[in-house]
Amino acid sequence: TELADVEALSNIPVLIKQQKSSQSNKESINQFLTIQSQVSGKISNGGQYWIFGVQNTGDKTMVRPGVMVSLFNAQGKRVVEQGGWSYKEQLEPGEKTSVLVYLSEPPNETIEQKITALASEPGQFGAKQVQVKVSDYTVTSKSQQFEIIGDVLNNHDSRVKYVRVIAVAYNAAGEPIGIGNAYSTEKHLAPNQGSGFKISVGTFLTDEPDSWQLLALARED
Structure with a gap:
C-alpha cells in the first residue's frame, strides 16, 4: 500500500474560535475544542480522510471530542456531513488529542468545505x-x-x-x-x-x- 498523498487544507475555514470567557453553558462547550492542525490524504480505493489535532482550551473537562466535515456543491447544497471522534473519550483542560474523519465515497466535485469541532459535557455517557x-x-x-x-x-x-x-x-x-x-x-x-x-x-x-x-x-x- 502506497503512502497517501498529502493534501493541503489551508483554505478550509475553521469555524471554532477560541473564547477568552469561561465556560458557562452547554451551548458554549464546542467553542473550547480548538483545531490546532489538519492534514488530508486519499487511499487506494478512492476514499478520503482528514487527521485533526485538537485541544481543549477551556477550563472544564469535556467528553467525546470530535470533528465534523461538511462538503457543499456548486449550488451551495450540503452533500456530505461526515464526523469522526477521538478514541480518547475524555479531554481535560489543556489536553490534546487526534481525530480521524474518513469518507469512503467522496463526491466528484466539492466547491466548499467547512470544519466544525464538537464536544459534550461530562456525565452523558456510562462506562468509564x-x-x-x-x-x-x-x-x-x-x-x-x-x-x-x-x-x-x-x-x-x-x-x-x-x-x-x-x-x-x-x-x-x-x-x-x-x-x-x-x-x-x-x-x-x-x-x-x-x-x-x-x-x-x-x-x-x-x-x-x-x-x-x-x-x-x-x-x-
Whole structure:
C-alpha cells in the first residue's frame, strides 16, 4: 500500500474560535475544542480522510471530542456531513488529542468545505474509560507500512477490559499525520497483568513520521 498523498487544507475555514470567557453553558462547550492542525490524504480505493489535532482550551473537562466535515456543491447544497471522534473519550483542560474523519465515497466535485469541532459535557455517557500503561513497543517499517508491536500493563488496582492501543504519528512540527489502533491480545486484564498488541499504520498516513505516541485506553471491568 502506497503512502497517501498529502493534501493541503489551508483554505478550509475553521469555524471554532477560541473564547477568552469561561465556560458557562452547554451551548458554549464546542467553542473550547480548538483545531490546532489538519492534514488530508486519499487511499487506494478512492476514499478520503482528514487527521485533526485538537485541544481543549477551556477550563472544564469535556467528553467525546470530535470533528465534523461538511462538503457543499456548486449550488451551495450540503452533500456530505461526515464526523469522526477521538478514541480518547475524555479531554481535560489543556489536553490534546487526534481525530480521524474518513469518507469512503467522496463526491466528484466539492466547491466548499467547512470544519466544525464538537464536544459534550461530562456525565452523558456510562462506562468509564481508564488509561493503562504502554510498557514497551517497537516500530518496524514493512512494505511502506509501519508495524508496531509491544506490551500494555494494567497498572490499576481493579480489573480492566477491552484495551485499545492508539498509535499516532507526528511530523517534525509535532502535528499528527497518521493514526492506527488495535485491541490488546488479552480482552480482560487483572491488576498488574500484561498483554501484547500489534498495530499496522499505513492506510491513514500522509508522510514519513518523525515520532510516534502510543496511548492505551480500557474500560473498567
